Amino acid sequence: MKHKKVSLSDIAEKLGVSKTLVSMVLNGKGDENGISKATQERVFKLAQELNYKPNQFARSLRIGKSNTIGLIVSDISNPFYAKMARYVEDYCSQNQYNLIICNSDENSTKEHKIIDTLLEKQVDGIIISSTIEDTEHLQKIQNEQVSYVLVDRIYSSYPSHYVVVDNVFGAREATQYLLEQGHKRIACFTISPAHISTQVERFLGYKQAIDLSTESFDDFYHKVIPRENMYKSIYNILRDWSNNKVMPTAIFSANNQITLALLEVCKEMKILIPSKLSIISFDDIDVFRFYNPPITSVLQPIESIAQKAVETLLKVISKTKANEELNELYQVKLQTNLILRESVAKYN
Amino acid sequence: MKHKKVSLSDIAEKLGVSKTLVSMVLNGKGDENGISKATQERVFKLAQELNYKPNQFARSLRIGKSNTIGLIVSDISNPFYAKMARYVEDYCSQNQYNLIICNSDENSTKEHKIIDTLLEKQVDGIIISSTIEDTEHLQKIQNEQVSYVLVDRIYSSYPSHYVVVDNVFGAREATQYLLEQGHKRIACFTISPAHISTQVERFLGYKQAIDLSTESFDDFYHKVIPRENMYKSIYNILRDWSNNKVMPTAIFSANNQITLALLEVCKEMKILIPSKLSIISFDDIDVFRFYNPPITSVLQPIESIAQKAVETLLKVISKTKANEELNELYQVKLQTNLILRESVAKYN
């Protein structure tokens, strides 16, 4: 039963033709090279019979293209990235690309290693939601002439192709909704590391909304929650606020993990939502829909993000291969949607 | 800036040595081939300077090993598989293996295609949670002499390596808990397709518990919920039960997606949990922990499943490569844990 893998030459030999011919036919270039229909038939038939599978390594080695792309996110078990990865994989396979998914765990060192590995594997391109503060790694990718597109997170100072969501708008809309409901003391929770663009932008949107209102902005109500210790630090913050009688009436949480921890703390401290505290969260995960009360949240169009990201990357890859000048930057910004539920009460 | 990728020969040339030597040194075989320390130093140094990255395709082509494994699951955005994929990826990268993750969507045709692709990519092995009813595809994988291990789902009639959870035990324990709380009419929901081993086994555990008790088993209370139409079909079932005054007092749900739909239906129909209906679910996902009331559930040791799966696969791969007789079958069965929360009430 130990049958050796069949190769091009096996087919060529049995048919009494050359490898060249077989290769052409199997790659659909039979017609354009004027191979007779009859011969083409024989090739296809035998390939089928022998269950021929082209060796992708040989092929990749020869044509310098792996048909593989890499996706780097912080943690694929976070529902947001899980969904994103799912759709990215869909669009990749639709385009005959394989996907290698990697988790950085918000660890710069790890992310650098991942990039090195991906580069060694000669991926054709990388879709990356980066945790690294500077842009050395992007430089490195570019030096190896591999294409990449940023997704979810960007660098304002480093021009790149990207696909993101309008975080400023989404956060502003959410905060404005809170203001409309009469809230005056509105806090904002972001997650560490603080340099990540999504967190910076969502804070900015929050601030814009307040600055545009009759309320005045107070940095006191913006807290960066360390991701290693979310529950405890949120607990301490709420306790302090409570002790000092400066409890906000609403919180805009810029990250789904933070919100989860916040909900646990509220439960523990018996802070009723929304009667004592109104909450809006960025991201719309299952828990928010099922929570009691259901949590009002900012929905990101995850499927579109994924689709655009793959689409953009493939465009960049083909332009690069064709050695076209790529003076145009693909920068896609998608809209969010505020999903009204029951975690926000009127305040007066 | 367009610098050509550096190859072994580039290094060899600049150093005035052969490719052979460079290859040996870089692969850590310098000592065993008696290459002088000094020479080794020079090789390492230059490789570093030139930022040399071995071409994996050339390497794989030559040694016939890709250092890549495939993971096939139904849907990576399902939290259970998301977590599993995350851990599998962790253990793979710890062992210098790359991971290609694929989604079958419970579609046999799609899964067959995925397997073909993976085989073409010459993965070294496959970890598979299969949706296919027969075992043709496993035969196909074996014919290409690639190693595989089943995970989560198995075939009782087809001997394979596998890593699973003791579904019968987990389901029986859950149902017995329900019986202990005084429930007599206990229903069981499984998800389609009905042939999947997890669903078969969980139903079996449920049935065992009832058979072992003083109650008598009634197939009337076992429903297979079609996955395309979960909400509607559960709604209809509960409505019928209710209309006919045969509502069970507890439901054991063998799948997390089913449970989610069930919770929605209960909310819609204003069936109070647990006072009107007690619920236990297989799988422990975030929603269950945050739900009001928190849902009692059967926790699977996802990290161990992933770890064992990778470990087993790598063992099988190395034995196969070494052409050792593989008469031993690796079959790992892990224990579940019943997490007691508040979705089950006493009944009398």
Next chain:
DNA sequence: CTGAAAGCGCTTACAG
């Protein structure tokens, strides 16, 4: 219409 040949970049007997 078709084929011989080169070459992608590596590793590994083999030879000295």
Next chain:
DNA sequence: CTGAAAGCGCTTACAG
């Protein structure tokens, strides 16, 4: 201690 050579399986100019 070190190197020349073969070969993994493919694709692609080039030649006729």
